[in-house]
Amino acid sequence: MTFKFERKGSCLICGNCCKVLKIKIKYRVTGDVVKYLETRGVRVKRGGKYTILTIDYPCPYLLPTGKCKLKGMEDRPLICDESPVRKWQLVDGCGYRFEEVKY
Numbered sequence: 001m002t003f004k005f006e007r008k009g010s011c012l013i014c015g016n017c018c019k020v021l022k023i024k025i026k027y028r029v030t031g032d033v034v035k036y037l038e039t040r041g042v043r044v045k046r047g048g049k050y051t052i053l054t055i056d057y058p059c060p061y062l063l064p065t066g067k068c069k070l071k072g073m074e075d076r077p078l079i080c081d082e083s084p085v086r087k088w089q090l091v092d093g094c095g096y097r098f099e100e101v102k103y
């Protein structure tokens with residue numbers, strides 16, 4: 001049996017995902033690297049073989065209403081239309097969730 005995660009829910013246009021940068025690294029950072037990142041204000045979450053970094057860094061195109069100034073424009077990255085596509089990309093307050101589905 002195969003398991004997959006399917007995205008459910010919808011965008012609440014809260015803008016929370018535009019206030020942070022989340023980056024997944026495919027190895028586990030340790031020791032002084034963690035200390036350095038946390039000293040620099042980066043939130044570090046570690047799994048067995050990966051690390052997720054969260055940096056408070058609001059996008060300059062985020063409007064105070066939570067809407068995107070580039071909505072509908074060619075300059076807007078495709079990632080902004082498609083995210084979140086993985087569970088680790090979810091941020092607090094997001095209207096999406098990922099549910100496990102058996103195949």
Ligand code: SF4
Nearest residue numbers: 018059061062068080
């Ligand atoms: S370009 Fe728009 S959707 Fe993309 S991160 Fe910035 S504000 Fe958010």
Ligand code: SF4
Nearest residue numbers: 011012015017094095
């Ligand atoms: S955090 Fe989720 S609900 Fe809020 S704008 Fe981003 S994708 Fe939409």
